Amino acid sequence: MFTGSLTADLLLGDVHSLKGKRAVVRPIVAELRRRYAVAAAEVGDQDLHRRAQVAVATVAADPTQVTDVLDACERLLAERPEVTLLSTHRQLFSDTDC
Template sequence: MFTGTLTADLLLGDVHSLKGKRAVVRPIVAELRRRFAVAAAEVGGQDLHRRVQVGVATVAGEAAQVTDVLDACERLLAERPEVTLLSTHRQLFSDTDC
């Protein structure tokens, strides 16, 4: 069994309030969950208006499956016109890791 995580640092477009930020971030997180059956959430930058970190986690039987899902999630984030993908960080864990 393999577990993978992706943390994406995003710059939001024309957002001037935390309420406006939520209106942009919530649909992105919901789409990640719906399209890829992953756990996704806003995990950082909650107090900043134009920055957000989105975390994604998935589990699969093969490392390649985890990598494919995280690649697809990263592409979705990069293609969203209302955000700019600044950076990503990935981790892959095996059930044999100690």
């Protein structure tokens, strides 16, 4: 069994309040969950209205499958016109890791 995580640092476009930020980030997180059946949440920069950190986690029997899902999630984030993907950080764990 393999577990993978992806943390993405996002710069939001024309957002001027935390309420506006929520209107942009929530649909992105919902789409990640719906489309790829992953756990997804906003995990950082909650007090900044133009920045967001979104994390995604997935589990699979094959490390290639985990990588493919994380690749697809990263592509979705990069293709969203209302955000700019600044950076990502990935981790891959197997059930034998201590």
